[in-house]
Amino acid sequence: MDLFDAKGVTGMLTGKVAIVSGGSRGIGRAIVLELARNGADIVFNYLSNRDKAESLCVEARSLGKKCMAYEVDITEYEKVKTMVDETYAEYGRVDIVVNNAGITRDGALATMPLENWSQVINTNLTGAFNLSRAVIIPMMKQRAGTIINISSISGVYGNARQTNYSAAKAGLIGFTKSLAKEVASYGIRVNAIAPGFIETDMTGDLQEAMIKAIPAKRTGKAEEVAALVSFLCSDSGKYMIGDVIEISGGLVI
Ligand code: NDP
DSSP states (O other), X not given: OOOBOTXXXXXXXXXXXXXXXXXXXXXXXXXXXXXXXXXXXXXXXXXXXXXXHHHHHHHHHHTTOOEEEEEOOTTOHHHHXXXXXXXXXXXXXXXXXXXXXXXXXXXXXXXXXXXXXXXXIXXXXXXXXHHHHHHHHHHHHHTOEEEEEEXXXXXXXXXXXXXXXXXXXXXXXXXXXXXXXXXXXXXXXXXXXXXXXXXXXXXXXXXXXXXXXXXXXSOBOHHHHHHHHHHHHSGGGTTOOSOEEEESTXXXX
């Protein structure tokens, strides 16, 4: 059987609906395109980058998939809930949730303003709570679904000048494992991905010396993270529950 149609869309996720937070750029953008290419209809949100969001929707639709983009701050529960309600009204279901929206506000704890702590926790950790909370009841009723949380190796191993970010990303791992245990019996699989250095706007100022420390001798590509997401969403990943998959080019061996 030919898995690809004329547009290069595989049938692996046909009939599925995915919500991706922080889809406009970087890893989120690659995830949106990967899921669309595999047949899923898409909803994503972003903070402010409307031009990039619109161009992404055009690209996803050119793959023959539906796509809606919401300028919704992931830290605002009521707005996230409205986005989810509208997704159910329009598409009738949600099968895949990727909690990807994230920011960094790096700096030593000794001088870190409370605001930098709060912004990072609210976006990276509470954001994942907000979207997951908004979908979990209908997903439980559906008795099927998958939630993927984009954590970080900083959340597994720690990183100097990232106490806020590491705390949020480690929190996301605890959230993943607890929710996985809570909803596995409803047919919902919850997993996390912990990337190393991936080439996006977030890592734009990465030093040459840091790249040399990566055994792969290069940064990762957003598409390489997106490929893991689609594996976790697919039937091939159906024995993955509460797992944390690292993808770091060997950085944390
Ligand atoms: P980018 O900075 O390239 O993109 C961040 C995305 O999140 C954008 O789409 C942005 O929207 C969106 N976003 C940020 N804040 C909010 C908010 N409050 N509400 C809604 N959307 C928001 O980041 P990356 O692609 O590099 O990172 C994606 C995820 O992967 C993050 O969770 C990050 O922590 C994680 N990660 C990244 C690594 C890396 O090396 N790049 C390594 C490990 C983990 P807009 O375009 O409107 O600003």
